[in-house]
Amino acid sequence: MADDCFGFGDRVRNRKRPEWGVGSVVKAENASVNGHAGQRLSVRFPSVGVKTLSTGHADLERVETPEPVLAETEGTSGIQSWEGISDSDWLAPVAQRKIEEHMVALPAEARDPFSSVRDRLAFTLGLYRFDRSGRGLIEWAVAQTGMADPMTRFNRHELEQYFDRWAAERSTHLTRLLQDAGDDRTLLRELLATAPPAAQAAVRRFTGIR
Structure with a gap:
């Protein structure tokens, strides 16, 4: 399940296909998915180009500004x-x-x-x-x-x-x-x-x- 709602410019990652890298939302539309409110997103990924994804099916996560590399915090998401x-x-x-x-x-x-x-x-x-x-x-x-x-x-x-x-x-x-x-x-x-x-x-x- 995707996180909340996404808008233009949001940075996202597809949890099921992390090899696509961190993408940027270039278009976001409201769309009904199996009778539930959702979104249809066009996301530009660095390795595969633009993908059209439904938030009802794609497992997307928002990528925020990463933690500093040397911070001794638990659970740093990536490098x-x-x-x-x-x-x-x-x-x-x-x-x-x-x-x-x-x-x-x-x-x-x-x-x-x-x-x-x-x-x-x-x-x-x-x-x-x-x-x-x-x-x-x-x-x-x-x-x-x-x-x-x-x-x-x-x-x-x-x-x-x-x-x-x-x-x-x-x-x-x-x-x-x-x-x-x-x-x-x-x-x-x-x-x-x-x-x-x-x-x-x-x-x-x-x-x-x-």
């Missing part, structure tokens, strides 16, 4: 706030620690204990759309950092190293979720029907399901 800091601050130990923690962490939606196993599993399977290919790596980096161009702060080798560690976390987390799901083959087959091919292959390796 897009780090784009403007100096090179010396970027290389400082506290910044490097935050960068490392953030780059290898799975999204909160995959780990939320208040979400059902089904929802966490569906979200985690969706993370297998990211891979180590040229485009896949950059899309993952955009989703992970919120930066429009992660290559302004990271080189490819660094991104590959972070991705490999993140992918290992993804694999370990998927194994735990499959254990939590037990022997519910009906659920697994339903989720696999729309999962990325890499996710299907991973689940089959873990469970032997066909």
